[in-house]
Amino acid sequence: DAGITQSPRHKVTETGTPVTLRCHQTENHRYMYWYRQDPGHGLRLIHYSYGVKDTDKGEVSDGYSVSRSKTEDFLLTLESATSSQTSVYFCAIRPELNSPLHFGNGTRLTVT
Amino acid sequence: GENVEQHPSTLSVQEGDSAVIKCTYSDSASNYFPWYKQELGKRPQLIIDIRSNVGEKKDQRIAVTLNKTAKHFSLHITETQPEDSAVYFCAASRQAGTALIFGKGTTLSVSS
Numbered sequence: 001d002a003g004i005t006q007s008p009r010h011k012v013t014e015t016g017t018p019v020t021l022r023c024h025q026t027e028n029h030r031y032m033y034w035y036r037q038d039p040g041h042g043l044r045l046i047h048y049s050y051g052v053k054d055t056d057k058g059e060v061s062d063g064y065s066v067s068r069s070k071t072e073d074f075l076l077t078l079e080s081a082t083s084s085q086t087s088v089y090f091c092a093i094r095p096e097l098n099s100p101l102h103f104g105n106g107t108r109l110t111v112t
Numbered sequence: 113g114e115n116v117e118q119h120p121s122t123l124s125v126q127e128g129d130s131a132v133i134k135c136t137y138s139d140s141a142s143n144y145f146p147w148y149k150q151e152l153g154k155r156p157q158l159i160i161d162i163r164s165n166v167g168e169k170k171d172q173r174i175a176v177t178l179n180k181t182a183k184h185f186s187l188h189i190t191e192t193q194p195e196d197s198a199v200y201f202c203a204a205s206r207q208a209g210t211a212l213i214f215g216k217g218t219t220l221s222v223s224s
Binding site: 031033035040041042043044045048050056058059090094097098100101102103104105106 | 113118143144146154155156157158161163201203205210211212213214215216217
């Protein structure tokens with residue numbers, strides 16, 4: 001599993017509540033990513049990080065924020081969850097530029 | 113930013129036939145092109161990748177071709193088997209860039 005742990009694996013929350021998803025890696029890799037997967041849309045990049053405290057926006061960053069205070073942890077926060085954020089969220093790590101991404105097992109988030 | 117188009121969205125073949133999935137990308141600076149396979153309920157996993165200094169790469173029944181002039185790359189699966197049934201994603205990453213952008217996926221069904 002490339003040393004990636006996502007937590008929680010499943011979560012149901014109500015509209016308007018804050019939600020934080022965690023990605024933890026044991027490989028000490030520099031690059032970490034958050035994607036969401038929805039039917040018909042494939043994998044869309046939300047945010048990514050290229051080092052501690054270094055992050056950048058992806059394709060669908062509105063409504064999401066991230067933090068990386070330690071190499072091993074990359075947190076994704078939905079400040080006020082909406083039903084449109086119901087999705088499967090995948091974290092991924094990348095050893096170096098132009099090398100493959102390795103995905104975690106995903107978090108299924110349902111916003112009611 | 114990079115945009116990746118993938119076709120077809122669904123593909124049905126008979127066992128033993130070949131399958132071809134095509135992707136185009138928009139950023140001429142992209143130089144890394146991986147393909148991922150995702151089985152139902154599981155995380156995407158890398159099956160093959162190609163870099164821009166190579167026109168073709170093969171791994172047993174799987175091959176990828178790259179045409180940098182036309183900005184397209186293709187996945188070829190020969191002698192398909194039922195276990196090849198899955199969703200396949202192409203992706204592109206620009207030179208020295210950290211973001212990996214995915215196509216929307218192709219659902220391949222192999223019937224015996």
